[in-house]
Amino acid sequence: MKKIIFMGTPHFAVPILESIVQANYxxxxxxxxxxxxxxxxxxxxxxxxxxxxxxxxxxxxxPEKLKDSYEALFAYDADLIVTAAYGQLLPKELLEHPPFGCINVHASLLPKLRGGAPIHYAILQGEKETGISIMYMAEKLDAGDIISQRAIRIEEEDHVGSLHDKLSEIGAHLLIETLPALFEKTNDRIEQDETKATFAPNITREQEKIDFTRTQEEVYNHIRGLHPWPVAYTTHEGKTMKVWWGEKSINEYPSKRAGEIAHVDEEAIDVVCGDERAVRITEVQLAGKKKMSVKELLRGNKQLFQVGQVLE
Structure with missing residues (x-):
């Protein structure tokens, strides 16, 4: 039986670990x-x-810093190291230690979207598909040779949470399909095309703020590309307001300013975008308050959102 060291941290990695255990490695x-x-x-x-x-x-x-204590892993005499969203780079000495190498389960179709937030960027950038890549690890981030890949369509209603769960399950299945050939040394090993590499660094606070001068499509992608974490935000009457969810409005508002509230009804508010179309915001979180639907908020304060107010 092959011995594996698994390295991962968040929920994304859990189904991948479980699949290895269930496959009797x-x-x-x-x-x-x-x-x-x-x-x-x-x-x-x-x-x-x-x-x-x-x-x-x-x-x-x-370990707080793997680079300072990686030698402890040598005692386990593993045949392979598998990583999935671990969160630290592996030192060269560790990469070279296992007989079958170190492989990573990455949530993009490499060489696209290398880095720590590939699921966010796939939606933020309006990609129509993404997927899972299993590749050999190299010293350079997400730049190793590709062993296997599987693509998935990004649906119009997908957000980071839904896409995260789909890709986690696909990663688990693809890994188990890939391991037999890897251990038999009959697997593919495809070098990445560096000229096609794009990057998905961790999301910054500045990136979370909605820019309503962008098009309706871009603003909608921004909201769902940060849902349910870290969540997009804007300002309402000078205070931060998180925008948890929204939809594309069918209405157009010529001659309205970007960020202006152009329509309020019982369910949502229409906020104008740079192309005179609007996003229909349905769920928000006011400063110091819990997340609530716009419907709930307006039930308690019908004057909270007014036509003509501008979200900055």
Missing amino acids: EVVLVVTQPDRPVGRKRVLTAPPVKEAALKHDIPVYQ
Whole structure:
């Protein structure tokens, strides 16, 4: 039985770890990020992958900086290291150690969207498809040779959460399909075309703010490309307002300013975009308040959103 070290941290990696266990490979160690404080009360919380590993009685290792303590992994004599959204780069010495190498399950069709937020950028940039790439790891981020890929269509109503879950499951299935050929050394190994590489660095706070001068399509993609995390925002009456969800409005508003509220009804508000079309905002979070539907908010305060107000 082949011995595998699995390295991953968030929910995305859990089905991938589970698939390896269910396929009867021996997972000798799980490496994940340290427990972190979460929420307003800063409760120390284990990463999802750690919780999954402990259910299967798999030893867990949580180095703050892998580069300073990677030698501990050598004692496990693993045949292969599999990573999925681990969150740290592997040092060269570790990459070269396992007989069958180190592979990564990445949520894009490489060489497109290398980096830590490929699912977000696929939606933000209006891509029509994305997918999973399984590739050999190299010292350069997400630049190793591709072993296998599977594409998936991005649906009009998809958001980061829905696409994340689809890609996680696809990654789990594709990995199990890929491993036999890898261990038999009959797998493909396709070099990435560096001229086609694009990048998806982690989302910054500045990127979360909606720019209503963009087109309706771009603003809609912005909202769903940050839903349900980290969530897009704008300002309403000078205060930050998170925009959790919205849709494309069928209405057009010529001669209205970008960001102007052009229509209010019981369910939503129409906010004008740069192409005189609008997004229909249906769920928001006012500063210091919980997330609520626009319908709920207007029931409590019908004057909260007014035609002519401008969201900055």
